[in-house]
Amino acid sequence: MTQTQGRLETAAPAAIELRGISKAFGPVQANRDIHLRVERGTIHGIIGENGAGKSTLMSILYGFYKPDAGEILVGGRPLTITDSQTAIRAGIGMVFQHFKLVPNFTVLENIILGAEEGRLLRPSLSKARGVLRQLAQEYELNVDPDEVVENLSVGHQQRVEILKALYRQADILILDEPTGVLTPAEADHLFRILEGLRAEGKTIILITHKLREIMEITDTVSVMRRGEMVASVKTAETSPEELAELMVGRKVLLNVEKALAQPGKPVLEIRNLRLVDAAGVERLRGIDLDIRAGEILGIAGVSGNGQTQLLEILGGYPPKGSTVSGEVRVNGAPLPLGGAACNAAERRRQGLGHIPEDRQAEGLIMDFSAWENVAFGYHDAPEYGRGPLMDRVAIRRDAEGKIARFDVRPPSCDLAARNFSGGNQQKIVVAREIERNPDLLLIGQPTRGVDIGAIEFIHKRIVELRDAGKAILLVSVELDEIMSLSDRMAVMFDGRIMGERLPGDTTTGDLGLLMAGVDAAPQTQDNPSRES
Amino acid sequence: MEKMPKWADVLLTPLISLVLAMAISALVILAIGESPAEALTTMIDGALGSSYGWGFTLYYATNFIFTGLAVMVAYHASLFNIGGEGQAAMGGLGVALVLLSLPLPHWALALPAAMIGAAAFGAAWALIPAWLQAKRGSHIVITTIMFNFIAAAALNYILVNLLRPVGSMDPASARFPESTHLPKLSDMALALGFEWGDNTPVNISFFVAVIACILVWLLIWRTRLGFEIRAFGKSEPAALYAGISPVRITIIAMLISGGLAGLMAINNVMGEAERLVLNAVEGAGFIGIAVALMGRNHPLGVFLAALLFGFLYQGGGELALWTSIPRELIIVIQALVILFTGALDNMVRVPLERMFMAMRKRGA
Structure with a gap:
């Protein structure tokens, strides 16, 4: 390096600098004249709505796309990134939203995959084992190197992805929506890891649509809108409201405005609902829930604790090979829980609507x-x-x-x-x-992967439906969403309702405990709405 | 955004594939020391150069339209029906039983009755694999292939032991009554006052096949059932979410598919042979797969692809007759066409898509 390093922060070469990057796909201008400067040893957030061009930009950085125009400088030197190997050699590592791991390989095998040295695996494996031990100590990145990846939790799989990048000596780590699949505790842990990496002088680019994360962890933040970089600011000098406005291009209400609920007669009554899946595992262990007309019941919880199965049963398509027992009534009439009458078309005739958790696999x-x-x-x-x-x-x-x-x-x-x-x-x-x-609307993850402007709009429509006297069952892993939208909340853990809370009477900490399966206060035992 | 215009997708791609297949065929013909140009002119003359050639080409095409439509309908439900061969064979049995047992005074009555028999037997032969797939998860590719062999064996037994007239040495049924013989297109042309396609087997079934194309198009793209079939074919989880029963759609789609394959028998059994013989289908069930693939699972495409394969069949026969090119080479040419239009589709498609994207960018 020719320049003197680190004396004046602005004088030092940036870890990454983009100058006038443009990229079009056919008539769609995905990136237009992007300028970006990410300083060494910082966490830089990139925020923008879906389709704003964040992923395209990162794919250019990682060599998946060739820019139509513009220049990339890594460590002050211009670099043409033609493929991901070039990016890796330049010290850029990427952690994708959808992990690129081989599920039936061990952690160690996944880490050396593509970075094997020589024809025999053993030397590479033992070298990796040593490096891994060192990294684990340095950054709290503990993963059992011999565990098969598919047996790891999502949070641990993500650590393997980070380790993969660090093993390839990445100085610049790009993370694409890293917390989408994590519990609040796992997300906190990830942030601690990122802070540790920053302390070691690594540069981190964090792509997210969650304003809270940006505010919590980044040093600087860039906002993209419709393919353009509309602002780059110091995080300390901005606010979530300002960022949201920059993203959407107009003022946005971050909190849902709604009047007090006027609950009417019970619409949905669930008694002792149980589900044993095809493998014989009990996924729902006696669910009791009521929802009244004109009320939104939010179900919080880390995904995979039975919410999906609950929605599927109510929606008329319990998982294949499972056994369902218990009682479900809608407007007083029992819902069939098995047999030919248990299908989604029949449910719709009985006044149910359903916005499914996975719109791409089910809803559309x-x-x-x-x-x-x-x-x-x-x-x-x-x-x-x-x-x-x-x-x-x-x-x-x-x-x-x-x-x-x-x-x-x-x-x-x-x-x-x-x-x-x-x-x-x-x-x-x-x-x-x-x-x-519908008299009863089932909603799963209404705003997953949805941009802020649309979130506001969808929330409004949901509240309108409630105000029209309909019952709404809302399942979401976004705690903020549950807290702001629900009239009443229930927390699911391991197939059970751990407790019910009113949004005004609780804190995220309290809910976090319930989500982790810690049975907190006894106040939940006799909720007034239960006796109907 | 579509990657390239529709006409390029449905016409240009298969056409380029076809030219490539022909080019390689030409090389093969050169390699065995024959002239590709002569081969091509012989094929074109023989299949398209006269009304006689056209008569055979259209006769073969009729078979392929039915089996192609059969594969296509199942394909839209994401089911790969390889059992067209057996279903068409069973359709032939249905035709024979109807025509030999019912006293039908006129072809206009015999045709609908035979169609019902053909479709019912073909559909029934598809029902068991469909049921096994829907209820037991037995893969339909495996079961339909096995059912082809079972159909062949069963027909063999039935023809030899049950339908063979007393004293006949031939494993075939009795001839169908004169009154049930279908009008040939040559007869129809004559009635209209001109000579066309004398001594060719193409008959009124060709028009039935064309009507079947239209009805299948209506079914798939204009009816609620077609909507459900397509939705199920695209995504089973989504079908469940929408209240579409996978069991029901699997069975219905396979019944329709088997019925269409079975309907082929009104052409080859009723229209041409006028009795049921051994191995009457002659591989048309398998050609149907190539036809559906090349026709991009659209009835119009199936129709055009069936014409092409009809041409290859008839032209191939002529090739064996008039040149010293062995008959087996026709199978090589057909295989190349299937390989390029079906299996290697993306080899042509992807570069073509890139080309159109680049052109659009320049235009924009």
Whole structure:
């Protein structure tokens, strides 16, 4: 290095500097004239809505895409990154949102994969073992090197990804939405690891859409909007409100405004609901819940504690090979929990709507056009056809109305669902389910992978449905969302309801304990809404 | 955003694949010391150069339309029906039983009755694999292949022991009554006052096949059932979420598929042979897979691909007749066409998509 290092922070070469990066895909300008400077030894946040161009930018940095224009400087020297090997050699490591691990390999095997030295594995493995031990001590990155990856928790799998990058001597670590799959405790641990790495002089780029994380851990933050870098600021000098406004381009309400709930008669009554899955594991261990008309019940909990199964049973499609017992009533009428009558079409006839947890796998047919997806699940409805034929004109008219009312962009009926952004895909699902005016709406992860502007919009629609006197069951792993949207909250852990709380009467700490399975206060035992 | 215009997707890609397959075929013909140009002209002359050639080409194409549609319908439900061969064979049995047992005074009555018999037997033969797939998870590719062999063996037994007329040495059924013979296209042309396709087997079933194309298109893209079939084919979890029963759709789609394969028998058994013979299907069930693949699982594509394979069949026969190119080479050419249009589709598609993307960028 020719320059003198570190005397003046601004004079030292930046870890990464981008100058005028542009990238277009066909007519879509994904990145436009991006300038970015990330200083060595800092944590730099990049925030923006889905489709703002964050992932494209990072893919350019990692050599997946070639920029149409612009220059990349790593450590002050211009570098043409043609593939991921170049990026790795330049000291750039990437931790993807969807881990790139071989599930049936051990941690050690995964770490040396692609970095084997020589034809025999043993020397590489023992070298890796040594490096791993050292890294574990330095950064709290403890993982059993001989454990098979598929047996690890998600948080540990992520550590393996970080270790992979560090093993390849990454100085610059890029993390794409790293906390999406983590519990609050795991996320805290990750942040401690990142802080440790920063203390060692590593540079970290954190891509996220969660404002809280940006405020908590980053030193500087850059905001992207529609392919452009609209601001780069010191985190200490900004606020979540300002960042949200920069992201969306207008003022955004971060908290849901809603009147006090006016609960009416009970709509959903669940008694001692149990589910044993095909492998014989009890996934639901006696759930009791009530939801009244005009009330939002939020179910908090780390994912994988039975919420999915609960939604699937209520939605009419319990997991294959499972046994369900207990009693569920909607408006007083029992829901069939097994047999031919237990199907989603029948549930819809009984007044249930369902916004599923995974819109891409369940809620939409990704290859179908928007208008076909508007009819999906209701394709037997009389207004959508005559006899066996579908009435395309009627469906399209309805779809156009929904697209307009829910501000789906681009407002195109014929575009395939997969070509919409996550937020707009979700708006299609939400429009379809809410406009059916169901007595009970099941909602799973309504805003997962949805941008802030759309979150605000979807939350508003949900509250409107509540105010129209409908019952809503909301499942979300986003604690903030549960806290701000729910009229009443229940926490699920290991197939049980650990307790119920009112949003005003609790703290995240209290809920966090329940989510971790610690039975806290006895106040939950006799909740007034239980006796109906 | 579509990567390339629709016409390029459905026409240009298979056409380029076809040209590539032909080029390699030409090399093979060169390698055995024959002239590719002569081979090509012989094939074109023989299959398309006369109304006689066209008559055979269209006759073969009719078979392939039915089996191609069968594969296509199942494919939309994400089911790979390889059992067209057996289902078509069983369809032939259905036709024979109907025509030999019912006194049908006129072909106009015999045709619908035979169609019901053909479709019912074909569908029934697809029902068992469908049920096994839907209820037991037995893979439909395996079961339908096995059912092809069972159908062949069963037909062998039935023809030899049950349907063979007393005293006949031939493992075939009795001839169908004269009144049930279908009008040939040559007869129909004659009735209209011109001569066309004398002594060729192509018959009114060709029009039934064309109508079947239209009905299948309606079914898949215009009905609620077709919507459910396509949705299930794209995503089973989504189908469950929407209240579409996988068991029901698997069985219905396979019944329709088997029925279409079975319907082929009105062409080859009722229209051409006019009795049930051993091995009447002659591989058309398998050609149907290639036809559906090349036709991109759309009825119009199936129709065009069936014409192409009809041409290859008839042209190939002519090649064996008039040149010293061995008959086996036709199978090589067909295999190359299947390989390029089906298996190696992406080899042409991906560069083509890139080209269109680049062109669009320059235009934008």
